[in-house]
Amino acid sequence: MTAPALTTRGLTIGYRRRRKGDLVLARSLCLELARGRLIGLLGPNGVGKSTLLRTLGGLHPALAGRVRLAGHDLARLSPRALARQLSLVLTFAPQPALMTGYGLVALGRQPQSDWLGRLGDVDHAAIAWAISAVGADELAASPLAALSDGQRQKLMIARALAQEAPVMLLDEPTAYLDLPRRVETMQLLKRLAHSAGRAILVSTHDLDLALRSCDQLWLMSATGVVTGAPEDLVLAGALGETFDAAGFRFDQDSGAFIQASSPGRLVCVRGGGAQAIWMRRALERSGYALSDEPGAINVARRNDGETGWKLTIAGRASAHSTIQSVLAALEDGGA
Amino acid sequence: MAGADRARQAISPSSREFAGARLYVLPALLILLGALLLLSLALGSAAIPLDQILRALLGGEADSPAWTNIVLKFRLPKSLTAMLAGAALGAGGLLMQTYFRNPLAEPFVLGLSSGASLGVALIVLTSGGVGGALLAGLGLAGDLLLTAAAGAGAALAMGIVLLVALRVRSGVTLLILGLMFGYLVSAMVSLLLYFALPERIQAYINWTFGSFGGVTVEQLPILASVTLGGLLLSAALIKPLNALLLGDEYARSLGVDLPRTRCGIVLAVALLVSAVTAYCGPIAFIGIAVPHLCRGLLASADHRLLLPGTCLTGACVAICASLIAELPGNNLVLPLNVVTAILGAPVVMVVVLRRARGIA
């Protein structure tokens, strides 16, 4: 395995404050970003994900410790030398007027170009490759104002690619995109990490997507950063520790957060298939506890040939055509 | 690499670099500027035949010595001043609008013109007037006193803003501080005005009207060298300016040294604005309207095109304004700032309305 593209040693991040003493968000971090990997940075809101990314990206000074980038101390690199090692994508894609997609991606060549920013054949080739790599060929000639948020973000990623820096940091790049666009972006980043050999660190709130796409996760909580393969972290319960909060818990089986069950009444749903799964979700959502054994309240598909549900409360049965009707009857009967 | 091939096909190789821009606008502006320059030499209060004008320009003597002087001592410096001032204000406006990413930014937002106003107000209102005892006997230095006062005022404002620029990280903070600084200085000018003689107040108010006609042949080299210095510095900032279109943080990630660029921009704008303001007064609206006009004409956000573009557009607009203020064929003159406001305000209105409709 090659040397990591970026390492931190004893890195402490946070904010210098004059009066109240420094606000430390994380202390003594020793982290590594390897080439060819997509790494997801996860953590609850306000824990310092953005600060960590911005510190690694040189936008924010570290309180202590150092970041080494391709063998150089980050703090000593000139802005231009840094830009050749590290590219950045932020949550918002800017929308400068009168700029085309091509013009935007071309800005990624600034670390390589001369004082006036003139582009040579090599530069144009890199821009064209980056645009193709993100699948934005048809966007190149369009003015940015005519593009959607997702399309602009795609071009911003292409711009970071055109920069040809071994490390790419992305701060919640998908926060304002719809689900298909988010999936598409994560797949794109994964492909780029693997095929172009970049070390890509992406912070996201999309836990499910991160679990499915990332080669490695950095879980950030108030106590520090835990790293590892997503599956290892799930099984070790690290995800639960990082995210568990009142009312929610991480379900290892489903790999998703569910509402922690409150002391609600037990309901037994019999049967299987999509119908039963969604009935169970509805009951959970409404605060009922699910039971596998028949009890005082039972719900089952109607067995008289009609579609719908049969609800039995303390032996009294009623028929319902929708889930909503079942929930309403439960509420009435449970008063 | 089929995708890459497609990308190259989508954008024809010749125009890849400035895709979508109307490149022919630049030579067209250059031709227009030449024509306007000739027109401004040919038109004026005094009716001078064209052949006489050409003879005077080519170093000969016109039939009347007054005509020779009018062409060489009035129209030529005035046209060149208008050209320089328009170019400087247009470029200064472009720098400010890009740096602050605010369509209503103009070269005066940093309080530079307020500083210059304070310098001029101090000289005009408290010393021996526009041409007071301080000016007498100083020769060329006397010529320079008002300019020096305006320059010193602008430099003082610039120094304060630079100091702040090094400390604050946000352009918005700088913008607000600049505006507040401007208000503060305006208050001091008002205070001076309140205690000043009516005649002195008149001289100050006349300065605020703006004029390209006050610059003589001897003063022109000073104005030109300071302005050209500012333009050269602006040219050196073209690349970071392009990066700044994406915002401070993206610019940083593209290798832009933000503190250095910020100081460079403030310094360039100070050079562009201070000499022009000192010699011509605080010329309104050219700085804010010209960059918009130029972007619209060039259909590009690339400063490699916009910087020369705003210089040319600014020069053309300033010469037009100067021509209109003189009302050819008539002896009367209008205050220059009235004309620039009438020309510039509609441009700003259109820009704001287009933004409101989400077009720009």
Added chain:
Amino acid sequence: MKTTLLALTIFVASLLPAVALDANLTDGCASDYDANVDYFPQKTEIIHAAGFSVGYFGNYKVVRVADAYDGAPDFTYVLLQCGTPAPPATDFADNAQFIAVPARDLITLSTSQLPPLSRLGLLDHLVGVDSGFYISAPEVADMIAAGAVAEVGFGAQINIEMVLELAPDLVMSYGLDPATDAHPALLEADVFTALDGSWREQSPLGRAEWLKFLALFYNLEAEAKAIYADIVAGYQAIKALADSVDADERPAVLLNSFLGYADAWFIPGADTYASRLIRDAGGRLLLSEAGSASHALSFEAVYAGGLDADIWLIETFGVDTGAALLALDSRFGDFAAFKSGALWNNNRDENVNGGNNYYELGATSPHLVLADLLAIFHPEINPSHEFAFYQRLPVE
């Protein structure tokens, strides 16, 4: 029988002419009011001034000021002989102000009101001025220094509280623009405020005649008449000298109301104050157009038309030498008047703060200004003239 006699007595009494006073009461009030007495036997007649008028009605006089500033309404002042009953207020315009005369304390808000005050012997009544900064009259400066005269400020920023504390009978103000003038604030505070419209007069003698306006408030009609007659006589005598000069010997005069950066010169029209003074002193004002308005000309137009002027009146603040003029703009050196050294400025008599007596004493003494101008245009007529306001600028 008795009643018949009484009726006859009353009838005869009513036929008698009104009991005549010898002179206006300039000191104190009337006693034993008699409706048949004409309390103002000495009346003002206005000869040149166009901006004010006066009518006499036994025990009161009605003064009207028209056109005190652009778009000004008519202002009406009812001057009531003190000690006599006031006529009903409903007889007058809504904005009419009432004052008992002879008035006592007053505040002036323009330096040009001080020379008439001094000439009429009314300086003892002065309790306040706008500001002492630009006042030339040494006696007023002394009064301010001694604390006898207060400085109340000017325009809309006038210190109303100080004015109310001084409690003057009368404030002499002037109007430029009601938005920035002092009089709206003063009237709001119920202070009697008279608007001095003298600066609107286009005739130099008309401007001087406003000393009669001030005199009305002190019943000094006779004194004002005599002083004004002297001014008119002095002016006419100088004008007669100038009129004797042949038309082709009248110098071409360039009047520099130089506007510095604005690149515009204001040349007064033929019917203006400045233009009339130059004409009456035997000069020809160049580039002047007909009418009473000033015209803004470009420097280029002035250069083309004024290059050959014989004399250049540089009525510009702070220019004391030819070098100072050149420092303003080197092109001034091309003018014939500059080359021949015929450069004159009206700032000979300035106080330490730059207050120019030309605008104080000169505004109300056109005969003195005219004498200066005659000596500039035709020095041979009175070679020993001592200049009051103008000085020749040294040109190296």
